[in-house]
Amino acid sequence: MSKEVLAVVEIMANEKGVDKEIIFDAIETALATATRRSYDDEIDARVAINRQSGDYRTFRRWEVIADDVYIEDHVGWYIRHMDSVEEDPSKAIGEYIEEEIESIDFGRIGAQTAKQVIIQKVREAERKKVVEVYQKRVGEILTGQVKRIDRGDVILDMGDNVDAMIPRSELVGRETFRMGDRVRGYLQLVEFRPRGPQLIMSRACNEMLIELFKIEVPEIADDLIDIMSAARDVGFRAKIAVRANDPRLDPIGACVGMRGGRVQAVTNELNGERIDIILWDGSDAQFVINAMAPAEVTSIMVDEDKHSMDLAVEDDSLSQAIGKNGQNIRLASELTGWTLNVMTQTSMAEKHEIESKDQVNVFTNNLDVDEEMAEVLVAEGFSTLEEVAYVPAAEMLDIDGFDEDIVAELKQRAKDALLTMAIAEEEKQALAEPEQDLLDLDGMEPDMAKKLAANGVKSQEDLAELGTDEVLDILEIDEERAAALIMAARAPWFE
Template identity: 60%
Template sequence: MSKEILLVVDAVSHERGIEKEIIFDALETALASATKKKSGKEIEVRVAIDRETGDYETFRRWQVLDDETEPFEYYDRQVLYTRVIDDNPGIAFGDFIEEPMDSVEFGRIAAQTAKQVIVQKVREAERKKVADEYQERIGELISGVVKRIERGNVIVDIGNNIDAIIKREDMIPREPVRNGDRIRGYLYEATNQSRGPQLSLSRISPEYLVELFKIEVPEIGEDLIQIHNAARDPGLRAKIAVEAHDDRIDPVGACVGMRGSRVQVVSNELAGERVDIILWDENEAQFVINAMSPAEVKSIVVDEESNSMDIAVDESQLSQAIGRNGQNIKLASQLTGWTLNVMTVEDAENKNEEETQNILNQLMEDLNVNEDLAIILLNEGFTSLEEVAYVPLQEMLDIDNLDEDTVMALRERAKDVLLTKAISDEEQLGDTEPAEDLLTMDGMTEQLAHQLASRGIITMEDLAEQSIDELLEVQAMDEKVAADLIMTARAPWFAEDADDTTTTENTSDANETNVTSDAEDKQ
């Protein structure tokens, strides 16, 4: 019988490509099941097979329970601690005691009992093996044949009896797909589920577009050209940002190919999606200008605090800059990471004049100066009281039409106004009550909560945005305590990140299928 066991293990392991240890575990489980069935009782059994000889032993087991435990639920496999402690020193609650019992023979009956267990274990091992294999391939393009379509979900046979799925939301809208079609997708998830490995592909992700260009443009694979980012409105339009690491290479032209051959292949794979190839620039304003192609940008104003840019174009190009259903501006924003506001040159001038006038009025009011003096300051780049009060003195002395007495007076006025505002703000916050979540958070005291509220830190969210140094300025405390308070306040952020999911919105229904690029337009 021992030799027969070893033969079974070798045969199954070789045939299915499964580790022998998994087969041994399955046989032990099967023999234990056959033993329990033969005994006719609900006993606990363990079988141990010698991996070298194939010999095996069988043990009956009882779990040790605390004497205070409620009446036994299973009398045939549980025992009280006080009954076994004398013979088993060192035993603990939850441990098992064992005694040898007769083993069943590994014959026809035991083999039949083992069959289902072995099959199940082998299937589980095969599924895990496939999931692990494809887990390492996440980020690759996977191709196969459409096997069937279920409620918009496309099941793809990728070979070796393995199926992948392209969910309805991961398919290009209105893309015609039929059984037997060959199809590709970007592998973004591989999990092992009860029904088998779940391989999820996407045809709408920006990564899919990037991988297609890597296939079609050899210079990308050779690291001569780098794709920095990509943005898509699946099935309609896309933009990719490219940069050459070799000055002799035109990255846009290389991606377009001779007469658009390379980009045309990519477009055909994406159901006619129009692809704009954008030249990446380390100057973010210039990058945005490039990304707005084919619209021509006349001027651009950068607001780093709000991470936004105001883009001015001729009125005749406004609709082109925005794009159908806002498509062009949306893709440019996704590609660059900036919030982009498009307007006509006239609107931009009016907005700039309005903002300039507001700054001018504020300077006149705060510094109590006439318009001419305020204009001089504004023309020299002074737009706030902080700049007037604290820029190096020599910078203001170098301004024409300003003598030293005027400069000193302006700086003193600016400092006085800033001080008055600070005192006023502090007085307004003095009676501010801390929010309930700040008062009740772990590690917070009522006194500290009121001190924080007096400084404008009213909620847990306000506290989460502080740094350790800022918190130490409020009250003298240990740095570790300050760090712990901040991390406690930030805990909801991490919880939200864990639950966050990404959804893709497909809203456009344009019919354009022409593939263009900035380079092609110039050609």
């Protein structure tokens, strides 16, 4: 029997390409299962196979459990701790006491049982092997052969009984494939499914575009050129931002290739998707200007607080700057990470004039200065009272005509104005009264309604628009009660 065991292990390991240890474990499990069944499952058994000789021994075993644990099934599998002390005092709860028993013949065990256990173990090993192999390849472009189309999802045969799926939402535009076509995709993740591991791939993600350029442009693979960001309107147009790590290199020219060969290869792979190659710049404003190509930006205004930029173009270039269905401005915004607003020069001038007037009025009304000085502050880039109050004095001293006394006075006036406005806001909130529908709301108390009103939540409708966290920031109540108040305020919505 020992030779038969070793022969089975050798054959199964070679046929399935799995480790011999997994086959040994499977046979041990099958023998233990058969042993338990021969005793009508009244005992628990363990089988140990000698890996060199193939000889095996069988042990009946009892798991040590706490004295107060109630056992309903498989009573013969357990022993209470107080009883185990007599057998082996060293055993703790959760450990096993074993006793060798006669082994059953390997050839006489239920063939179907052994087969099922071995197949299950081998299948688990194969799945684990697939996961280990492909988990390391997440982030790569892989190639497979179309096996079938399932409700628009493309199923690829990757070889070695491994399948991958490109969901319909991850295909490029309206591309179609036929059985047997070879398709490339970006491996995003390895998922566990009832039938085994499933490779999920994409052709529509930004990473697919980036990896294709790494394949086509050796300078990128060699780290001479970096792709800083990418944006895609899948199947129609894309933008990538590149920079050279070697000043002697032209990153755009390298990505375009001789007669456009490199970028054309990527375009062909992505079903004709047009690609703009943009020069990345360390200056956010210049990067945005580059990203707006082919439109030319004539002027730009940056709002750091809102992380947005206003871009002005020639009146007859507005449609080109926006692009079809807003495509160009949307891709440029995604590429740079800035919120972009594009307008004509005329509109930009009008907007700038209105904003300047508003800022001038803020300074004249709150700093008690004449219009001329207010215009100087605006011209120097000051737009709020906070900036006047808290920017370093050295920056204001650089303004022509400003000395230390003027700067100190302006900063003090700005701080006084801010304090006055804060006090006025507090008084306004303190005097705020809740509306009757908020007071009548189920579960609402007068002091709670007063606190809500002081924070700008005066009506039932105001409360309905809040989230639980926002209510908890105002009221000292638990999360469940806050949610109940919000749902009560939203009741009219559902009616």
